[in-house]
Amino acid sequence: MTEFDPEKFEDKYVHYFNELQRAYKNAFNYMNERHDSQVIHAIDQQVLNESEPFYDGNGEFRIELPDDPADRVQGVVVADDKLEELLEAYVERIESELRRVFGLQSSN
Amino acid sequence: MSTETQEDGDDLEERVSNFLRRNFPQIQMHGGSAAIQNIDRETGEVTIMLGGACSGCGISPMTIQAIKSRMVKEIPEIEKVNADTGMGGGGGGMSPSFPGETSDDGDDEGPQAPF
Numbered sequence: 001m002t003e004f005d006p007e008k009f010e011d012k013y014v015h016y017f018n019e020l021q022r023a024y025k026n027a028f029n030y031m032n033e034r035h036d037s038q039v040i041h042a043i044d045q046q047v048l049n050e051s052e053p054f055y056d057g058n059g060e061f062r063i064e065l066p067d068d069p070a071d072r073v074q075g076v077v078v079a080d081d082k083l084e085e086l087l088e089a090y091v092e093r094i095e096s097e098l099r100r101v102f103g104l105q106s107s108n
Numbered sequence: 109m110s111t112e113t114q115e116d117g118d119d120l121e122e123r124v125s126n127f128l129r130r131n132f133p134q135i136q137m138h139g140g141s142a143a144i145q146n147i148d149r150e151t152g153e154v155t156i157m158l159g160g161a162c163s164g165c166g167i168s169p170m171t172i173q174a175i176k177s178r179m180v181k182e183i184p185e186i187e188k189v190n191a192d193t194g195m196g197g198g199g200g201g202m203s204p205s206f207p208g209e210t211s212d213d214g215d216d217e218g219p220q221a222p223f
Contacts, residue, residue: 013178017174025166028167044166
């Protein structure tokens with residue numbers, strides 16, 4: 001497990017690139033197993049490619065998405081509310097995978 | 109007008125290529141590829157195409173963001189990085205892309221370096 005240093009996270013793509021990839025990939029696999037694969041792929045490729053993770057302190061991460069993320073999803077058939085729900089679940093999963101990758105999960 | 113030489117551009121392409129190879133060996137390790145599609149020396153804009161396994165395995169978002177964030181810092185001439193996985197609006201299946209697929213410009217092509 002990688003020891004987390006908030007200061008190093010400022011330069012995350014240099015210091016924590018592999019960890020970020022792992023967290024995103026774990027979240028992708030988790031979502032892909034449970035939901036429509038085409039929609040998950042589309043979110044991965046069309047929304048998350050412009051996303052950025054931030055560390056908010058207290059073991060919490062925040063994923064910033066581009067503006068109007070749902071509008072960016074093209075080429076798949078999915079209801080708007082379903083898409084919003086999947087986006088939210090996906091982002092939550094990435095945040096929790098980040099906590100896991102860095103060993104910041106609370107014990108209870 | 110200053111005379112920007114061709115060599116200048118080739119050197120830039122080489123540096124971009126070396127930058128990717130040096131800093132992102134993971135792309136290859138994951139069975140993917142990164143090819144320089146286009147470099148606009150006037151605007152400082154470079155277009156990178158991630159292909160192969162990178163276009164749909166969950167690791168491309170951070171790869172793209174890392175390339176964008178680091179390349180503009182480490183190569184001063186580069187102002188903007190466009191990185192694409194070739195799956196813009198598709199969503200249907202994998203479409204492996206081949207490096208060197210540049211279609212319309214054939215004027216000053218440097219050697220393609222797929223890795």
